[in-house]
Amino acid sequence: MEPTHPEGNDLPGPNRRTVLRYGSVAGLAAMAAAVPAFTRSGAAAVAAPGAPEPSAAGLMLTKFRDPLRRPPVLRPRERGDHDELTVRMRTADVTLHSELPPVTMWTYEGVYPGPTIETVSGRPLRVAWENHLTGDIPVTAVDFGQAKGPMTDPLSNYPGAEGCQEVPGVAAMPPWGAAHLHGMLTGGGNDGWMENLIGPGDVQLSAYPNAQAATTLWYHDHTHHLSRFSVYAGLAGLFVSRNAEERALGLPKGAHDVPLILGDRNFVTDAAGALTGRLLHKVEMVGAQRLMRPHAAPYTLVNGVIWPYLEVDPRWYRFRIVNTANSRIYRLMLLADGVPVPGAFQVIGTDHGLIDRPVAVDGAINLSPGERVDVLVDFSAFRGRAVKLVNTLQGVAPGAPDRRNDLLEPDVMQFRVADRKPSKRFTLPEVLSPTFKRLTHDDLPHDRGHRWIVTVGPGTGNMPELWEMEEIDPAGLAFPAAGVVQVRDAAGTVTTLRRTSMAYDDGNTITTAHGGTEIWKYLNLTAAPHPMHIHLAHFQVMSRESYDITGFDRIARGSARPIAFRAASALEPHELGEKDVIRVGTAGQIVPGPNGTPGELVTVAVRFPVVGRGVHHCHMLEHEQHMMRPLVVTPAAHLHGGGHH
Structure with a gap:
């Protein structure tokens, strides 16, 4: 399959066949890390505003120090009336922040998040999910709590396992897996049935009709009752399908069509209190009954980078936002100078594709685990300024922390808007999908x-x-x-x-x-x-x-x-x-x-x-x-x- 538009999101340099055939975990991971966040065609580089900032006390890493990465793109090979693709699960060391040691993770193709699988809607797809994982799960699982009730400042707000006890049965969990393409309408035999696990050296063969509208799905591990650890270990990636209806809209594309894959993580510390890079799954058990609170970790990742920044032009962008966190609900707002931007997000699509017309968001977008939203954002009014995407809670000032409710560090990422003349190339469509119909x-x-x-x-x-x-x-x-x-x-x-x-x-x-x-x-x-x-x-x-x-x-x-x-x-x-x-x-x-x-x-x-x-x-x-x-x-x-x- 060829790209659906000339400004494809492929890795620069090697062609797609080279990418598909990469056999080295380090090779593909290094290629992904080397890709700049964006390439500008025919535009002189302009210094963007914004700068790194310290994170909340106790978290040690600098916010907005590292640029947002984009996962590499995999496109299938044509095989007559269908397309084929091989995706390999691999153990790899991944850089999540420049001040953090490399983190050992279970990945798809050696990168986290996994490569974005990009297809054309209507082309049936067959995927061979190969298990090349090695070693036990690279996650330390612990819990903590007190008999008198929930803590006002839970230990899960901070890194390290001090004051916690290890959860038995996790450390030696071997690398079995089941790949689920979340949202793909396919028969039960191809859905990644969570009890039909594949071990190292084995392969899961799945056939996907791919007959849905142009949309954003995601794939992740669905190991029976243990996906809270395997997805946390890194087994997640994006799936995008495109079609003619979507292309006809002239939506922002290429460097201006950006995935934002959200998640949260925590890390083990050493005896001196320094971050080691070892993944830490830490939950609070409340009261004498030891009731488990939903998992929440203090470090927010976007596309596998902790608190990244993104340099943008003063123009419209398309963001495909996916919540891949274990349990955290993201209540997202865009802040300029600490003040919410009204109507900042124009929603154009949901879990399964475009809606009939754009709808402006008044307030926040509430995105729970597994949900996706397709939005447009116009940065024209912010040329020469920096704006933030933040996670917030109702009843708490946007951008303010709330330790008791697992919001020690509300910032998600920073956008640095170039100080140049705004582009007028895009106009918000009045109609998006004439084929979409609200049920009555x-x-x-x-x-x-x-x-x-x-x-x-x-x-x-x-x-x-x-x-x-x-x-x-x-x-x-x-x-x-x-x-x-x-x-x-x-x-x-x-x-x-x-x-x-x-x-x-x-x-x-x-x-x-x-x-x-x-x-x-x-x-x-x-x-x-x-x-x-x-x-x-x-x-x-x-x-x-x-x-x-x-x-x-x-x-x-x-x-x-x-x-x-x-x-x-x-x-x-x-x-x-x-x-x-x-x-x-x-x-x-x-x-x-x-x-x-x-x-x-x-x-x-x-x-x-x-x-x-x-x-x-x-x-x-x-x-x-x-x-x-x-x-x-x-x-x-x-x-x-x-x-x-």
């Missing part, structure tokens, strides 16, 4: 019941739970009853739900018809939001509503009185398109108390265009082990084959 009431099924998925706080296993539910008649029930939840909607109608499955290996697997559409209702009864992901499917978000969840008895594990509707909430701009991950629960809001956070009910219309066995789960990787359930999509005729129902 008439498009939804009304002849069958809804699927109910309820997320619940820690139970007997001291972990949050995911409950699959069925509607029942409440006659004869005494409340609260374990596993029974009543919901009163906006019209006052009360629905009684009973838990049918909870653990991964419980029976009653959801089985649905290929080509069908279902309404899934996600009800969050926990004190934290959860990003819910469905394999083998894509969906549109129909509504987001807040609910009073104080009627849920957390001891009895059922509702003492109905969970009651409070108000409808607006969907965020990046929730208006086709998606495969949706956050259920308020993002970035800090409300104390076990029932402090408002409950949320999010309704999605799910379509199932492929068949096979998959899963649906929370994409906070620390929750996968306890918040994952199987899902089977089968040909409609098979649902009742042989007279079985």
Whole structure:
């Protein structure tokens, strides 16, 4: 396949065949590190503003010292009616910051993030995922906590394992893996089934129809119940498909079409307190019950660089932002001179491609793990200035820290805008994708019941739970009853739900018809939001509503009185398109108390265009082990084959 435009994102120097054939981990990694962040055609170099800054006390590394890198691009080879590509998992030493020793990581093709796989939509793709990993997992896993409750300044805000204890069973984890192309609509046999692991010397062969719209997906390891460590070790990369509809828009391209792959990491320190570069997975276990808080690390990486800077021209840029963090939700704002820039982001696409028209963001973009957003940013008003991308929390001044809530260092990256005449080559399109259609009431099924998925706080296993539910008649029930939840909607109608499955290996697997559409209702009864992901499917978000969840008895594990509707909430701009991950629960809001956070009910219309066995789960990787359930999509005729129902 050839580049879809003349300003391709290939590595300069060697052609694509050379890149595809690189056999040396050090070779490809060195090539990627040597690539400048951007090349300017016919433009004289202009000194950009901005400068390095010290990071928060205790973090030791300088912010905005290193330029943003762009992952190398891999394009498949044409093979008649399909394309082929080989991607190798390799152990490599990676430079994440110029003041940090090289970090040993598990990678794809020796770089972190892995190479961006770039394809043309409509060309079927076959990928051989080869496992060349060596050694045990390069991650030290520890936890910490105190019996009296959460810390006001958790140890996870800082590097080092002092005051922690090692998590057993991680240090000697061998290099098995399962590659999952997140968001690709492919059959269950090609989806990277998390229990079909490949060891060193083995290969996973996956065929992808690649029949989706032009979009940004990502690939990552999906090792059963252990991906919180394998993805943290570095097994993640970007996948981009393009098509004629997208090209016709004249969107920023080449050096002005930039991936921003977000993640966070922590590191071990030596006896003198200096950073060693060894990856450290550190989580807080709260109270005598040792309840695990969502993972959060103090160092923010963009494209594998800690707090990078990017020199930009005073013109429009396209940013494909992907949250690859284990559990952190990024609430992103652009600040100029410490003040939020209103309408800085124009959302043009979501998880599965372009939306119908650009939508300006008022406030922040809330991006939970696994979600993607495609945005345009115009830097014309900032020529000769530096602006920052920051992570923030609701109720906290943008750009300010909040140690208690894992935000010791809010800065993500710096943009240095050249002091030159702004480019007028691009005009924001009024229409983006004429083929995209928002579903309406008439498009939804009304002849069958809804699927109910309820997320619940820690139970007997001291972990949050995911409950699959069925509607029942409440006659004869005494409340609260374990596993029974009543919901009163906006019209006052009360629905009684009973838990049918909870653990991964419980029976009653959801089985649905290929080509069908279902309404899934996600009800969050926990004190934290959860990003819910469905394999083998894509969906549109129909509504987001807040609910009073104080009627849920957390001891009895059922509702003492109905969970009651409070108000409808607006969907965020990046929730208006086709998606495969949706956050259920308020993002970035800090409300104390076990029932402090408002409950949320999010309704999605799910379509199932492929068949096979998959899963649906929370994409906070620390929750996968306890918040994952199987899902089977089968040909409609098979649902009742042989007279079985």
